[in-house]
Amino acid sequence: MNIAMIGAGYVGTATSVAFAEYGHKVYVIERDWEKLKKLKMSVLPFFEEGMEELFKKHSANGNLLFFHYIEEVIDQCEILMITVGTPSLPNGEADLSYVEEAARQIGRSMNEYKAIVIKSTVPVGTGDKINKIIKTELKKRNKEISFDLISNPEFLREGKALQDALHPERIVIGCETEKARQVMKELYSGINSPILFTTVKDAEMIKYASNAFLATKISFINELARLCDKVGANVIQVAKGMGLDSRIGPQFLQAGIGFGGSCFPKDVKALLALASAEKTPLQILQAVLDVNETQAQWFMEKVKKALGSLSRKRIAVLGLTFKPQTDDIREASSLKIIHYLLQNNACITAYDPQGTEHVKKIYPTINYAKTTLEALNGADAALIVTEWKEIIEIDWKKAKSILSQPFVFDGRNCLDASVMLELGYHYEGVGTPNLDERINGSF
Ligand SMILES: NC(=O)c1ccc[n+]([C@@H]2O[C@H](COP(=O)([O-])OP(=O)(O)OC[C@H]3O[C@@H](n4cnc5c(N)ncnc54)[C@H](O)[C@@H]3O)[C@@H](O)[C@H]2O)c1
């Protein structure tokens, strides 16, 4: 099938590559000239492990084509898929202006039936709004053209975007007509994943509910970690014990310094804003957000307490991206941590394999190291913010000899505490109270 993908961000690009791999022809529309230039030169505009090879393959064989205006390709495409951003407005609501603009562009240029698919994450009711916008644009042109408005939310994770796009655990399709159902069935016919057909509103809500639930699991375990710290229980063991119950499951119970990224914080806020507008407050979700907003600060208070003061202390910040395997720093906990350290007059040397250039734009004056060991050299403490493999695999024995003090604060519980203690470190994780103290009977 011929598909127009409007917006070549993480989602638009990963989805385009996956559809191309399944034999479709994808006309990718990107309005950012810089990005478009890169795409046309077969260069991915972001880092995503494993995607480059397939992206280059399909750019070369003509299954992926790149354009600036929807008008250039709309007549060739039966499916128009909207994958533009829906960032947070200052009041937490989803900013729908990009989706609305894409809809206006479609309404101004379509000449025959189209299946118009919203893949961007949008609040319940957006489908109706977009429907109206397109109809208004068609009316202005005195055109009566039928179309279907379909919701097909995306569940891919950054860092695993290609695998998730190629082999999704589920495909959710909200549509209201048999014709739309058949078009979408054909689109996904090559993919062996369960498909759930729903109404447009149900599909819109499923996306938010899924992210909100995963975020809830994280904030639940993070809040519990704070209590574990106080009472001498180890949250890693607690999560393991909980996760063995198949009704609970082990995933998304890793305590840490909070969830970041371009989705969880924004989507939780958008769902809360919708609930508030509908005068149906979601109290649990509000607490999820509150815990997340204070988790990094809670951790940094621990760091400060252990070091006495942070003033003029040299701190190695290891990891800047919101999670490993991506260069994305949107809502990353590292930003909160750097802010806290600067407020406390600490001297920072940061290291990240992929995110440094992005953070430099926000914090141009802190030091950036090219290797983990360079960051650790002479530091009073190492702070693990993102669990990159190369950070976990640091030679901690060697690192001890170049740190000026053997302090390691592990914001992701990614190191083996007993090994670190054996090496003679003062090691603290999240909800994993110091084993020394447990052995010495403080708990
Ligand atoms: N990033 C993720 O992991 C992820 C996963 C699932 C769902 N989502 C959702 O998918 C949507 C897109 O997310 P993203 O991270 O890919 O966003 P992004 O900001 O990385 O990319 C959006 C792209 O759309 C382009 N764009 C905006 N308006 C346009 C227009 N009218 N015509 C052509 N191009 C246009 C922008 O220039 C940008 O390149 C969001 O709603 C997000 O919540 C994201």
Ligand SMILES: O=c1ccn([C@@H]2O[C@H](COP(=O)(O)OP(=O)(O)O[C@H]3O[C@H](CO)[C@@H](O)[C@H](O)[C@H]3O)[C@@H](O)[C@H]2O)c(=O)[nH]1
């Ligand atoms: O047990 C856990 C799991 C995750 N995280 C953090 O949670 C954040 C988000 O992680 P993850 O969900 O892996 O990343 P995203 O790429 O943001 O993916 C989420 O957001 C996407 C956008 O909506 C959805 O499509 C995905 O299904 C959903 O997992 C990161 O900061 C992680 O460090 C934890 O702290 N503990």
